Amino acid sequence: xxxxxxxxxxxxxxxxxxxxxxxxxxxxxxxxxxxxxxxxxxxxxxxxxxxxxxxxxxxxxxxxxxxxxxxxxxxxxxxxxxxxxxxxxxxxxxxxxxxxxxxxxxxxxxxxxxxxxxxxxxxxxxxxxxxxxxxxxxxxxxxxxxxxxxxxxxxxxxxxxxxxxxxxxxxxxxxxxxxxxxxxxxxxxxxxxxxxxxxxxxxxxxxxxxxxxxxxxxxxxxxxxxxxxxxxxxxxxxxxxxxxxxxxxxxxxxxxxxxxxxxxxxxxxxxxxxxxxxxxxxxxxxxxxxxxxxxxxxxxxxxxxxxxxxxxxxxxxxxxxxxxxxxxxxxxxxxxxxxxxxxxxxxxxxxxxxxxxxxxxxxxxxxxxxxxxxxxxxxxxxxxxxxxxxxxxxxxxxxxxxxxxxxxxxxxxxxxxxxxxxxxxxxxxxxxxxxxxxxxxxxxxxxxxxxxxxxxxxxxxxxxxxxxxxxxxxxxxxxxxxxxxxxxxxxxxxxxxxxxxxxxxxxxxxxxxxxxxxxxxxxxxxxxxxxxxxxxxxxxxxxxxxxxxxxxxxxxxxxxxxxxxxxxxxxxxxxxxxxxxxxxxxxxxxxxxxxxxxxxxxxxxxxxxxxxxxxxxxxxxxxxxxxxxxxxxxxxxxxxxxxxxxxxxxxxxxxxxxxxxxxxxxxxxxxxxxxxxxxxxxxxxxxxxxxxxxxxxxxxxxxxxxxxxxxxxxxxxxxxxxxxxxxxxxxxxxxxxxxxxxxxxxxxx
Amino acid sequence: xxxxxxxxxxxxxxxxxxxxxxxxxxxxxxxxxxxxxxxxxxxxxxxxxxxxxxxxxxxxxxxxxxxxxxxxxxxxxxxxxxxxxxxxxxxxxxxxxxxxxxxxxxxxxxxxxxxxxxxxxxxxxxxxxxxxxxxxxxxxxxxxxxxxxxxx
Ligand code: FES
Ligand code: FES
Numbered sequence: 001x002x003x004x005x006x007x008x009x010x011x012x013x014x015x016x017x018x019x020x021x022x023x024x025x026x027x028x029x030x031x032x033x034x035x036x037x038x039x040x041x042x043x044x045x046x047x048x049x050x051x052x053x054x055x056x057x058x059x060x061x062x063x064x065x066x067x068x069x070x071x072x073x074x075x076x077x078x079x080x081x082x083x084x085x086x087x088x089x090x091x092x093x094x095x096x097x098x099x100x101x102x103x104x105x106x107x108x109x110x111x112x113x114x115x116x117x118x119x120x121x122x123x124x125x126x127x128x129x130x131x132x133x134x135x136x137x138x139x140x141x142x143x144x145x146x147x148x149x150x151x152x153x154x155x156x157x158x159x160x161x162x163x164x165x166x167x168x169x170x171x172x173x174x175x176x177x178x179x180x181x182x183x184x185x186x187x188x189x190x191x192x193x194x195x196x197x198x199x200x201x202x203x204x205x206x207x208x209x210x211x212x213x214x215x216x217x218x219x220x221x222x223x224x225x226x227x228x229x230x231x232x233x234x235x236x237x238x239x240x241x242x243x244x245x246x247x248x249x250x251x252x253x254x255x256x257x258x259x260x261x262x263x264x265x266x267x268x269x270x271x272x273x274x275x276x277x278x279x280x281x282x283x284x285x286x287x288x289x290x291x292x293x294x295x296x297x298x299x300x301x302x303x304x305x306x307x308x309x310x311x312x313x314x315x316x317x318x319x320x321x322x323x324x325x326x327x328x329x330x331x332x333x334x335x336x337x338x339x340x341x342x343x344x345x346x347x348x349x350x351x352x353x354x355x356x357x358x359x360x361x362x363x364x365x366x367x368x369x370x371x372x373x374x375x376x377x378x379x380x381x382x383x384x385x386x387x388x389x390x391x392x393x394x395x396x397x398x399x400x401x402x403x404x405x406x407x408x409x410x411x412x413x414x415x416x417x418x419x420x421x422x423x424x425x426x427x428x429x430x431x432x433x434x435x436x437x438x439x440x441x442x443x444x445x446x447x448x449x450x451x452x453x454x455x456x457x458x459x460x461x462x463x464x465x466x467x468x469x470x471x472x473x474x475x476x477x478x479x480x481x482x483x484x485x486x487x488x489x490x491x492x493x494x495x496x497x498x499x500x501x502x503x504x505x506x507x508x509x510x511x512x513x514x515x516x517x518x519x520x521x522x523x524x525x526x527x528x529x530x531x532x533x534x535x536x537x538x539x540x541x542x543x544x545x546x547x548x549x550x551x552x553x554x555x556x557x558x559x560x561x562x563x564x565x566x567x568x569x570x571x572x573x574x575x576x577x578x579x580x581x582x583x584x585x586x587x588x589x590x591x592x593x594x595x596x597x598x599x600x601x602x603x604x605x606x607x608x609x610x611x612x613x614x615x616x617x618x619x620x621x622x623x624x625x626x627x628x629x630x631x632x633x634x635x636x637x638x639x640x641x642x643x644x645x646x647x648x649x650x651x652x653x654x655x656x657x658x659x660x661x662x663x664x665x666x667x668x669x670x671x672x673x674x675x676x677x678x679x680x681x682x683x684x685x686x687x688x689x690x691x692x693x694x695x696x697x698x699x700x701x702x703x704x705x706x707x708x709x710x711x712x713x714x715x716x717x718x719x720x721x722x723x724x725x726x727x728x729x730x731x732x733x734x735x736x737x738x739x740x741x742x743x744x745x746x747x748x749x
Numbered sequence: 750x751x752x753x754x755x756x757x758x759x760x761x762x763x764x765x766x767x768x769x770x771x772x773x774x775x776x777x778x779x780x781x782x783x784x785x786x787x788x789x790x791x792x793x794x795x796x797x798x799x800x801x802x803x804x805x806x807x808x809x810x811x812x813x814x815x816x817x818x819x820x821x822x823x824x825x826x827x828x829x830x831x832x833x834x835x836x837x838x839x840x841x842x843x844x845x846x847x848x849x850x851x852x853x854x855x856x857x858x859x860x861x862x863x864x865x866x867x868x869x870x871x872x873x874x875x876x877x878x879x880x881x882x883x884x885x886x887x888x889x890x891x892x893x894x895x896x897x898x899x900x901x
Pocket of ligand 1: 785787788789790791792808
């Protein structure tokens with residue numbers, strides 16, 4: 001018997017919406033503690049050099065300054081800001097709290113702790129540093145060519161690998177070779193709240209960190225190991241934050257702030273300005289991918305070889321893994337008999353690259369989708385048709401991970417989307433020749449659902465029932481602003497059949513909460529959501545057992561409905577959750593509480609196909625996005641309103657990625673776009689209305705069939721826009737972002 | 750310097766440095782942390798407040814400029830425990846994700862509706878052109894403002 005859903009599949013506002021519209025939600029940047037001190041960082045103004053002299057005496061003499069730290073009086077121990085679990089592979093420990101050798105504009109040179117923000121700021125200006133400049137390697141090409149200059153002692157090539165999947169078969173005679181090269185740039189995550197951290201080291205020897213982060217346990221691991229504290233002496237609490245998008249996945253400010261709090265024995269708050277956040281935290285990695293395919297005249301992909309270079313920036317962080325995952329994506333999208341991928345990860349004297357919405361998928365999917373359009377053009381085929389012939393089918397096997405792609409409905413997204421967008425009419429329209437030229441583009445994309453198939457994957461939650469029949473679900477979740485807490489509450493509410501207001505879902509806290517890896521890898525709905533489902537199911541069983549006892553009826557004759565347990569077929573005979581819980585506790589000496597660890601055992605693809613119409617002004621080179629449709633294979637939308645919001649937000653970010661956004665680095669390593677004055681984030685007038693089309697066919701192990709959305713929503717956007725611009729102009733641009741200058745340069749060639 | 754001004758209907762007479770920004774006065778001195786800082790240079794709109802009914806970036810306003818002015822912040826948008834129509838509409842339309850831009854968006858929208866109760870979609874977009882949001886893609890925010898306007 002399939003029950004109608006009461007809570008799942010309905011739109012609810014984010015759980016703290018009322019506090020947010022009132023301005024009463026306390027974000028980390030709003031928090032203050034008694035006796036709190038303020039820290040400020042001195043960042044390197046040069047991209048590569050050695051500090052030969054550093055004089056902090058004037059800063060120390062300033063009234064109100066508590067301490068000044070440099071590499072001379074901080075631990076020399078190195079660490080990786082990326083490490084989540086102890087003994088994790090590919091986490092190069094190449095970073096120090098404060099550096100003696102600066103490796104990019106924005107590297108941490110010194111830090112001041114003072115009684116006010118203002119004094120800390122003034123003190124920073126008083127620190128005098130003398131540098132011995134070293135040659136600046138501002139691109140991977142330069143870093144690979146220069147054998148003399150080493151950013152880190154091990155050399156500039158951080159890692160390289162090669163992957164071969166499938167079997168190279170004798171090629172049909174009529175194959176054509178297609179080759180493209182796509183460059184993607186460094187971008188700033190641009191979460192509206194800048195990076196901030198608050199730490200306290202109390203008299204009992206315990207360190208507490210209030211963190212706006214994506215994984216408290218990773219923060220704890222890194223900070224505790226670095227400061228040589230045992231894990232029970234470090235408490236990391238997730239607090240409200242103004243967005244993340246991968247920019248707070250790595251542990252950036254927590255180590256230094258924790259160190260300061262431990263040294264000065266006061267709470268210390270470190271808040272970055274926007275400029276500091278842009279240059280000194282993390283960026284999306286810049287990549288270049290050369291793709292060569294062999295395609296039959298009928299448009300069947302036979303063979304694909306990809307060479308990727310990832311610019312890690314000055315420190316390794318997650319870039320080795322990022323390069324590696326890029327090689328795992330294309331086979332989730334297309335059936336390719338033989339696939340080859342080689343990747344190089346390279347240090348440069350540029351801002352540090354790291355986790356960013358989509359984690360490698362946007363970079364490589366942009367490259368392959370620009371390539372597919374180039375192939376369609378060579379074959380004079382409709383781009384929809386070419387893709388339809390090559391896309392994966394439901395329950396295909398993922399060559400790269402050797403597990404099933406699950407109910408992969410990408411062809412459905414393509415077909416339904418093309419129809420809703422009137423693709424063929426728009427694509428075959430006679431192209432404009434005047435000043436304003438319209439074009440359409442599409443892109444397909446694949447992403448994942450959690451980390452199963454390469455990394456440990458599990459989540460733990462504890463659900464307890466209160467005496468009044470309400471519930472508390474204790475989790476290791478991180479609300480980044482995506483509506484996680486609401487959707488998890490909906491899942492638990494659905495299982496328990498009780499209104500959302502009766503369930504409180506707690507966020508991550510390393511001391512009071514259960515373990516979870518964190519909010520990344522598109523794992524939250526699929527893995528943590530399934531955990532919420534399972535733990536709620538177990539509590540419901542207990543609840544029914546207690547009710548059976550009270551009602552004197554076997555469990556199988558009972559059902560839960562709207563906060564009561566009913567005897568089937570007897571509407572009169574029921575008992576409220578309150579009475580069940582109170583009776584259990586008081587009379588039956590029973591507590592209704594369950595802790596459950598859910599293990600991921602699958603990792604289906606999440607899919608999207610996006611369609612865009614653009615208009616290019618050939619006089620100015622400016623592109624306007626006129627129309628946009630996003631078709632998504634989501635399995636089941638738990639909260640459709642928030643799902644749409646994720647997609648629309650992903651499109652905003654993706655249009656910027658395609659057209660404007662870039663953390664630009666000069667030849668000398670200087671950052672040319674270090675503020676919102678010269679780093680353009682798309683605003684409301686430039687944003688098109690995004691129509692969404694959700695394919696909800698379930699069929700996988702997520703809660704109620706749900707799959708991920710936040711990351712995949714961003715993945716196809718840039719390619720759809722670039723392809724539309726190329727369609728409008730008859731060009732084949734692939735060097736992102738397509739700024740007006742680049743467009744004019746191509747038009748004037 | 751000694752200065753008199755009115756914030757959220759309350760008269761204040763304070764002694765503060767003349768170089769202090771309005772946003773710091775609000776957040777650090779008066780504890781009105783609903784006003785957010787996203788850039789500190791007039792580019793993101795997170796810090797938007799109303800000054801004599803007009804939307805202003807409080808990170809660009811220095812304390813001497815508020816002499817004799819009436820400032821309204823997000824904390825004053827609800828009246829007698831009753832949320833403003835705009836606030837209700839933002840909630841209802843899923844126009845809030847991380848919520849960091851929300852106070853500024855609401856204040857810009859309020860400034861618009863105070864002078865133009867029935868704006869067009871383009872007027873709405875223009876009124877929040879200085880308010881950046883990284884989460885929502887603006888669609889639902891525009892929709893929420895539109896809906897609040899039609900309910901008046
Ligand atoms: S903080 Fe004032 S406009 Fe950004
Ligand atoms: S809701 Fe996050 S910035 Fe707008």
